[in-house]
Amino acid sequence: MRxxxxxxCYALLGVLLLVLILLNILIGSSSMTMGxxxxxxxxxxxxxKYGKIVWDIRMPRILAAALLGGALSVxxxxxxxxxxxxxxxxxxxxxxxxxxxxxxxxxxFALSHGMMVHSLVMIIAAFAGSLAVTGVILLISGxxxxxxxxxxxxxxxxxxxxxxxxxxxxxxxxxxxxxxxxWSMGSFSAVSWDNISVIALVVLIAVIVSFLLSKxxxxxxxxxxxxxxxxxDIRSFRIGLITLSSILSATVTAxxxxxxxxxxxxxxxxxxxxxxxxxxxMIPQCFLGGSVFCLFCDLLARSLFAPTEMSIxxxxxxxxxxxxxxxxxxxxKR
Amino acid sequence: MRSVIRAERLDSGxxxxxxxxxxxxxxxxxxxxxxxxxxxxxxxxxxxTIAGQLEPIAxxxxxxxxxxxxxxxxxxxxxxAVMLTERKPAEKMTCEEVVSLGRYPYTGRLxxxxxxxxxxxRDTMELVHVTELxxxxxxxxxxxxxxxxxxxxxxxxxxxIMILDEPTSYLDIRHKLEFLDLLRSLTQEKEIGVIMSMHxxxxxxxxxxxxxxxxxxxxxxxxxxxxxxxxxELISSLxxxxxxxxREVYSGFVKSIEKxx
Numbered sequence: 091m092r093x094x095x096x097x098x099c100y101a102l103l104g105v106l107l108l109v110l111i112l113l114n115i116l117i118g119s120s121s122m123t124m125g126x127x128x129x130x131x132x133x134x135x136x137x138x139k140y141g142k143i144v145w146d147i148r149m150p151r152i153l154a155a156a157l158l159g160g161a162l163s164v165x166x167x168x169x170x171x172x173x174x175x176x177x178x179x180x181x182x183x184x185x186x187x188x189x190x191x192x193x194x195x196x197x198x199f200a201l202s203h204g205m206m207v208h209s210l211v212m213i214i215a216a217f218a219g220s221l222a223v224t225g226v227i228l229l230i231s232g233x234x235x236x237x238x239x240x241x242x243x244x245x246x247x248x249x250x251x252x253x254x255x256x257x258x259x260x261x262x263x264x265x266x267x268x269x270x271x272x273w274s275m276g277s278f279s280a281v282s283w284d285n286i287s288v289i290a291l292v293v294l295i296a297v298i299v300s301f302l303l304s305k306x307x308x309x310x311x312x313x314x315x316x317x318x319x320x321x322x323d324i325r326s327f328r329i330g331l332i333t334l335s336s337i338l339s340a341t342v343t344a345x346x347x348x349x350x351x352x353x354x355x356x357x358x359x360x361x362x363x364x365x366x367x368x369x370x371x372m373i374p375q376c377f378l379g380g381s382v383f384c385l386f387c388d389l390l391a392r393s394l395f396a397p398t399e400m401s402i403x404x405x406x407x408x409x410x411x412x413x414x415x416x417x418x419x420x421x422x423k424r
Numbered sequence: 425m426r427s428v429i430r431a432e433r434l435d436s437g438x439x440x441x442x443x444x445x446x447x448x449x450x451x452x453x454x455x456x457x458x459x460x461x462x463x464x465x466x467x468x469x470x471x472x473t474i475a476g477q478l479e480p481i482a483x484x485x486x487x488x489x490x491x492x493x494x495x496x497x498x499x500x501x502x503x504x505a506v507m508l509t510e511r512k513p514a515e516k517m518t519c520e521e522v523v524s525l526g527r528y529p530y531t532g533r534l535x536x537x538x539x540x541x542x543x544x545x546r547d548t549m550e551l552v553h554v555t556e557l558x559x560x561x562x563x564x565x566x567x568x569x570x571x572x573x574x575x576x577x578x579x580x581x582x583x584x585i586m587i588l589d590e591p592t593s594y595l596d597i598r599h600k601l602e603f604l605d606l607l608r609s610l611t612q613e614k615e616i617g618v619i620m621s622m623h624x625x626x627x628x629x630x631x632x633x634x635x636x637x638x639x640x641x642x643x644x645x646x647x648x649x650x651x652x653x654x655x656x657e658l659i660s661s662l663x664x665x666x667x668x669x670x671r672e673v674y675s676g677f678v679k680s681i682e683k684x685x
Contacts, residue, residue: 092518176515302533302534304534304535305528305531305533305534305535308525308535309525309528311515311517312517312522312525313510314510315472315475315477315506315508315510316506316508316510316525318475318476318477319475319476319477319501319504319505319506319508320501320525320526320528320529320581321496321497321498321500321501321528321529322497323497361515361516365516366516366517367515367516367517368521370534370535370536
């Protein structure tokens with residue numbers, strides 16, 4: 091019964107993923123027919139007008155949304171496992187904002203010195219920011235027992251980081267601001283093919299390593315003492331979990347800015363469909379679910395009020411926040 | 425004397441703060457050893473230290489003939505199972521999944537159960553009478569059922585030692601007895617040595633082969649058979665009870681039952 095639900099969920103996500111990829115190729119400021127699109131995809135036509143649009147603009151953006159959306163959702167699931175709290179996520183705990191702050195610093199510094207910033211440097215900067223905030227959250231979690239208080243503290247830390255970022259952006263050179271402003275609002279538009287290869291490498295490795303940690307994660311879900319009693323090396327397991335979730339959310343922030351609610355909403359939706367929280371099932375499905383969710387939101391963000399584009403984060407908030415609210419109400423009832 | 429677990433001059437506590445000092449204990453195969461003592465005496469601390477949740481501050485723990493530190497984490501997990509008081513909502517976990525986690529030390533990289541593992545899980549659930557709970561959500565069952573599921577989980581781990589922290593505290597009298605009867609028969613049959621803490625003196629008297637008394641100031645003041653330990657003098661001083669209070673409670677209760685019976 092549960093197995094069939096898991097299979098159905100895989101099938102659903104697979105179909106949605108394909109449909110959304112196709113829609114994202116077709117829809118935009120210059121629409122094309124299905125025939126055009128298929129021809130361009132299979133002939134690797136990169137020179138015609140449509141060919142350029144598909145391969146230079148839409149494809150990298152689709153891949154960015156799919157990879158980064160998946161990364162965000164898995165990162166959320168890892169944090170939820172770590173804190174044993176379904177409301178934990180990289181955005182709400184302020185981790186994304188911490189990453190944003192450090193990346194903004196690096197970008198302002200580099201731009202004012204006329205340097206280009208390599209993708210990996212961006213990831214490392216974001217990772218440093220993520221880890222710093224995660225460290226603060228861990229310190230707080232050692233002091234407060236209540237998970238609700240911890241979440242509120244995370245939100246506050248996030249506000250502080252955002253405020254400092256705003257401050258820096260305000261005083262940066264004029265020419266930098268446009269660039270920074272777009273990114274700090276959240277968008278998949280600025281991702282290049284070069285970025286994609288770095289993103290794919292980092293995200294896929296981190297997700298695969300997370301998947302290999304499914305077994306201790308499963309034991310950890312029963313509580314730390316149980317995990318220890320069945321032979322989990324709890325210290326290295328905790329460090330591994332935090333590092334992986336930080337790498338994943340850092341990669342997202344480095345290239346697309348902070349994106350809200352995906353990390354909480356997607357794992358919750360997946361759990362509700364599959365009726366399990368087993369990491370072996372959750373990690374691949376969260377990845378696919380995050381891809382689908384972000385492709386859907388990005389499609390709306392750029393097509394709903396075209397030619398004006400909305401930030402991806404406002405779209406994910408519109409669709410993600412209600413899911414989170416529904417989840418909180420549902421939990422209270424029980 | 426063959427022991428499954430043994431501790432020598434064990435100081436246990438948190439950080440450098442010793443809570444129970446110089447404990448000596450020994451559990452033989454198939455034997456049930458019970459820790460009693462007032463709240464805050466450090467019974468849980470001792471159990472956590474034996475279970476490897478806390479580092480011993482001083483002293484040595486032996487599993488079988490070898491020191492605990494000589495084993496790998498997985499090897500220890502194959503010899504020792506726990507039921508501690510930690511209670512964490514395991515979201516969307518079925519009882520069968522919880523029991524299956526007992527096979528953790530035996531499964532491969534991704535924790536996939538072999539046919540043999542599955543059979544052991546099924547058989548254990550049958551033994552502990554939780555087969556009908558298999559597909560129920562672990563969060564939605566009663567306390568009595570939960571303790572049986574956790575017992576199944578521990579048995580599934582095929583341990584030589586089981587460490588239980590107040591396993592009967594939240595159960596009513598019927599479920600307390602059911603649980604202890606089950607524990608007694610299973611551990612005797614499988615020759616598992618049990619060490620557990622308990623607050624119910626009358627039940628400790630019923631079930632234990634050996635009783636260890638931990639006093640409020642963190643010392644093992646007496647180890648012996650239930651007959652040796654459960655005396656008015658010893659128990660009254662262990663729990664700092666006023667004159668005659670112990671008799672008042674237990675004799676009064678027995679009289680009342682016998683009068684109407």
